[in-house]
Amino acid sequence: MQSKRLPSNGHLECTSAHGVPDNIFNIVLLGLTGTGKSASANTILAVGNTRRGSRQLFRSEPSSMPVTTQCEFRIMEKPFGVLVRLVDTPDFFHDQLENSKAQVEECKKYCQPGHCVVLLVIQLGRFTDAEEGILEKLEDKLGWKIRESTIVLLTHGEGLKKRSLLRFIHESAPLKNIVELCGFRYHLFNNSLKDTKQVINLIKKIPNYNKMFPKLTKNY
Template sequence: MQQNRAPPPRYPEQLTIALLGKKIHIKNVIGNLILNDPSCFDSKSDTLVKGENISFSVINTPDLCDAEYPNPDQRIIDFMAFSHPGLDLFILVVDPENAQEEKVVGQITKLQDVFGEQITKHLVVMSPDLQSLEALAHLEEVFNVPIVAPTDNLPIECRTWCPVGHSFVYEYKDYSQGVVLRRKAAIEKSRAKNNWGSEDTDATSQATLQHNSAPAPPISTSVLAAPDRWFNIVLLGLTGTGKSSSANTILNTGGSKQDITPFRSEASSIPVTSHCEFRFMTKPFGIPVRLVDTPDFFHEDLRDPEAHIEECRKYCQRGQCVVLLVLQLGRFTDGERGILLKLEKRLGWKIREETVLLLTHGDDLRGDLVKHVETHPQLKSIAEMCSFRCHAFNNKILDNKQVTELVKKIPNYKKRFPKIARKEESGCQLS
């Protein structure tokens, strides 16, 4: 007889996440990215390992869908015992070698068979390979699960993927709760005996626990198989000019958000963006684009500005980026005098060659933008340095056209964005 199950307690400060999939090294990197700790997961063997900080408890699992493994049921029981009474999110990590549709469908179906149909409400399919993501994109509708790439913003995104109000609860339809609880007690006893550090000596399991009780410092970790395939759109400028709002306007191209966490944006005289953040998108550009929001490198409240400049240099590479230098229409401060020259000095190359001057509060513009710029000597000086590539954004509205027109001002845009160029020739707008 099935036992009554009470919902697991909610831990609003710490979420439990399980990493599923076949390639341990990719799961290691994603687990480290979630925990902001590059050394937490480093196992080379397919074992059950747990790492945590104050925000997340991450369980790195062996391949639970491998029917060829001796005694596969024991792997599943061990995992259920390790994560009892439930968890918040499953991440199915798909590597390029196993990205064929039939394999991924088989894995998801297996998970549904073992843990119940409701698992898809707590499931995200993740791949570091762009081609795999594109090939599997239609499965979003089939299983109603996100198909995503890992990013440096993964800790934030994990919270958005977790269903609000409840965790996933095991159904115990194939493995009784009594068996799972007995296995949990055996694992905990073995861990205590081994001082929480070495591998479980029980022959049926190699479950280990890595303790990371203190939060790790933020880091930037690239988990893409081919990071140079991403074209970078980098927004630079001082605090209060509207960099984050402009980035969100680009993210929202198409009239609705693309299931991507927006950049934090609010009116403030102190920096809201405290470090380089980025989001990945392929629509509507037709190529992989990394949209990068940056802090005000010249603000007195920014700690260790050189470290942030060094981070920005990774995305500001000649031939692989466009810079959007963001200023507010109708407001030019002393700090913005010579700003393009100052940025070039800090970044180490003439970014003017790849810069578009982006003016926010475009709804305040009266008349022609170029004429407005020409009548303001400081603006004109900057515009001349970047070959008068100027554009205005009204970040209060969702308007595909203003993004379309911005793209047309990116140097060599037809070569860089052939899909957009073809749409322009056919008279279509971005979508």
């Protein structure tokens, strides 16, 4: 299937998979309401888009209610060098989310073994009871062991200050357990900074990234 030509800002807003290559690699953000999924997606989108005042492509605002109510995606090319689909998802476990089952089925289209990396988004310092066992709950909904393709993405990195991130993880047994189940793949984001380096370092934690994104490897 022939891909669309991307605009100069390096990403394309999409509401359906029409016109997107079947073998496109997916970056899927999962997690509870308020953890920073949409803000993290916007941080990733900002890389390669240097135009000032560009509009925010994923709606993101502080709220105890779901702001993202359906799966949404954007197609990116920068900085990967190939087309990549970035998928933002709702909180599948929120009791105010309508059509939760339908949204899980939609997510399954993008979240398939060998064709994606999952970013399990957790807010630093706000690990809730609802997040205990969240990895297993997501695996049950999606039907496969996503832990094999998951990076734990901790947000609000500015709150860490000068503390060691690894020590912080070890001080929280439930968080440490999730990180261990995901093969100790984890990363820290400060979404108040539109910093290219933190995004590139995240991408480099994707298994076999150098084979999938050779242009990125060459440029960074």
